[in-house]
Amino acid sequence: MSIRLTIFSLIEQIAAEQKIKIQPLRDDLLLSESGLDSLCFAILVARLEDKLGYDPFATSGDVSFPVTVGDFVGFYENAAH
Amino acid sequence: MLWGANHAIALADLVDGTVLNQTDVAGRSIVLATHDQLAAAQALVALDGAARRIVICPPDLPLAHLAEIATDAEADAIVTDRDEADFAGHDLPPRLACKGPLRPRQVATPIATEWVLLTSGTTGVPKMVVHSLAALTGAIKPPQPGDAPPVWATFYDIRRYGGLQILLRALFGNGSLILSEAGEPVADHLHRLAAHGVTHISGTPSHWRRALMSSDCNAIAPRYVRLSGEIADQAILDALKRQYPDAAVGHAYASTEAGVGFEVNDGLEGFPADVLRGGGDPAFKIVDGTLRVRSRRTASRYLGRAPQALMDEDGFIDSGDFVTERNGRYYFVGRRGGIINVGGLKVHPEEVEQIINRHAAVKMSLVSARRNPITGAIVVADVVLHEPATPGEASDILKQDILAFCRAALPAHKVPAAVKFVSSLEMTPAGKLVRQNA
Numbered sequence: 001m002s003i004r005l006t007i008f009s010l011i012e013q014i015a016a017e018q019k020i021k022i023q024p025l026r027d028d029l030l031l032s033e034s035g036l037d038s039l040c041f042a043i044l045v046a047r048l049e050d051k052l053g054y055d056p057f058a059t060s061g062d063v064s065f066p067v068t069v070g071d072f073v074g075f076y077e078n079a080a081h
Numbered sequence: 082m083l084w085g086a087n088h089a090i091a092l093a094d095l096v097d098g099t100v101l102n103q104t105d106v107a108g109r110s111i112v113l114a115t116h117d118q119l120a121a122a123q124a125l126v127a128l129d130g131a132a133r134r135i136v137i138c139p140p141d142l143p144l145a146h147l148a149e150i151a152t153d154a155e156a157d158a159i160v161t162d163r164d165e166a167d168f169a170g171h172d173l174p175p176r177l178a179c180k181g182p183l184r185p186r187q188v189a190t191p192i193a194t195e196w197v198l199l200t201s202g203t204t205g206v207p208k209m210v211v212h213s214l215a216a217l218t219g220a221i222k223p224p225q226p227g228d229a230p231p232v233w234a235t236f237y238d239i240r241r242y243g244g245l246q247i248l249l250r251a252l253f254g255n256g257s258l259i260l261s262e263a264g265e266p267v268a269d270h271l272h273r274l275a276a277h278g279v280t281h282i283s284g285t286p287s288h289w290r291r292a293l294m295s296s297d298c299n300a301i302a303p304r305y306v307r308l309s310g311e312i313a314d315q316a317i318l319d320a321l322k323r324q325y326p327d328a329a330v331g332h333a334y335a336s337t338e339a340g341v342g343f344e345v346n347d348g349l350e351g352f353p354a355d356v357l358r359g360g361g362d363p364a365f366k367i368v369d370g371t372l373r374v375r376s377r378r379t380a381s382r383y384l385g386r387a388p389q390a391l392m393d394e395d396g397f398i399d400s401g402d403f404v405t406e407r408n409g410r411y412y413f414v415g416r417r418g419g420i421i422n423v424g425g426l427k428v429h430p431e432e433v434e435q436i437i438n439r440h441a442a443v444k445m446s447l448v449s450a451r452r453n454p455i456t457g458a459i460v461v462a463d464v465v466l467h468e469p470a471t472p473g474e475a476s477d478i479l480k481q482d483i484l485a486f487c488r489a490a491l492p493a494h495k496v497p498a499a500v501k502f503v504s505s506l507e508m509t510p511a512g513k514l515v516r517q518n519a
Contacts, residue, residue, distance in 0.1 A: 018493060038424055039493055042455040046498040057454035
């Protein structure tokens with residue numbers, strides 16, 4: 001599964017677990033308007049670390065936090081290289 | 082009798098005879114640092130009433146710490162069965178050999194010996210906690226006429242508070258004690274207990290979970306099963322009752338500093354609110370969420386160069402154990418040092434483990450913090466299953482089921498973000514789960 005699909009399916013899984021209604025996922029969706037709260041993001045980052053084997057927040061020194069869903073996906077894709 | 086793994090002594094042999102060869106323990110401060118547990122038991126009986134102070138060192142105490150302990154305890158001698166070569170390079174008081182059969186000398190005028198125990202579970206040099214024999218034995222009821230003498234066993238080493246309680250129960254109850262042996266496989270230990278006809282047996286919930294994971298737990302049929310040292314949750318109490326239906330299963334609330342607080346024998350986790358009422362001895366109160374204890378069974382003070390205060394001005398010791406009340410019963414939720422901070426919300430690992438452990442597929446669990454860029458930390462769980470899961474879809478479904486089980490019982494920030502199945506969990510020498518911040 002691609003990084004993008006992994007992230008999207010985990011977001012949908014976490015939203016379902018937390019009984020949170022989220023906006024349809026697309027690249028220009030602002031994370032702050034996605035419906036996901038900070039706990040959801042915390043869980044997402046932890047599960048992505050388990051699935052992908054890395055946490056780009058821990059490894060990149062100067063992190064500008066992703067603003068959109070597209071940024072978030074790109075952030076993980078870049079860290080994979 | 083006292084049964085070690087390799088030899089045994091009759092307690093009656095300890096009543097008179099000669100002691101330690103040397104006569105210079107009387108009135109002295111003694112550090113007891115034996116390798117062998119049986120030798121330690123004999124030395125304790127020999128030294129009480131004669132020495133001014135006995136500092137009881139657990140077998141895993143690093144030698145580097147021994148020198149500091151000896152200095153702070155103003156030790157006159159170290160009683161040991163170790164080879165002199167073990168101590169090379171360490172600046173220590175004179176050694177007194179503790180080998181072969183030891184017998185206490187009759188002490189003409191026994192003195193009130195200080196029994197000093199070392200704390201466990203912290204890094205660095207352990208703290209020294211001063212007790213008296215009266216405090217240590219304060220919760221031990223005298224044997225009733227007609228009671229069959231107990232054959233005690235404990236998974237603890239007797240040089241820790243929980244194990245020393247059992248040595249003293251065996252001695253004061255005219256019973257016997259089967260000692261544990263470091264490194265002995267669980268199955269061998271259980272069969273040794275069975276061979277000696279164990280009737281009363283104590284350990285931490287972690288000790289018990291490990292014993293129950295061995296089919297050899299069928300070898301013993303105790304009358305009394307005791308848990309202490311960690312939170313006894315409903316899952317382990319129920320598992321022990323299923324395994325030993327004829328046994329009384331009880332859990333004791335005790336710690337090195339606070340002594341034996343109370344025993345709970347109704348088969349349920351937590352303790353009835355009645356325990357907090359009365360204000361007699363022991364007396365309990367809850368301040369800022371933690372249980373405080375005042376009784377004649379607690380330690381009297383810390384020993385050392387700059388000892389911190391053990392009690393508040395009213396004589397209460399802060400156990401550091403958080404409790405919460407639900408429907409007239411109190412439950413332990415965790416320890417002060419172990420709190421996980423998830424985005425400003427507090428989580429006690431133990432309260433999450435208690436829920437996970439109730440899941441039918443789960444044998445035991447360890448909840449810990451994982452650092453997280455969003456919330457600072459997040460809760461994760463390592464889980465040991467009854468039946469190992471085969472990796473793949475079935476394993477993923479089971480993880481989802483355990484998480485759903487948690488979500489039904491806990492607020493969202495307390496539910497683990499991730500569950501990992503592991504084959505075992507590491508235990509400290511004191512028989513407790515190894516925790517990050519314990």
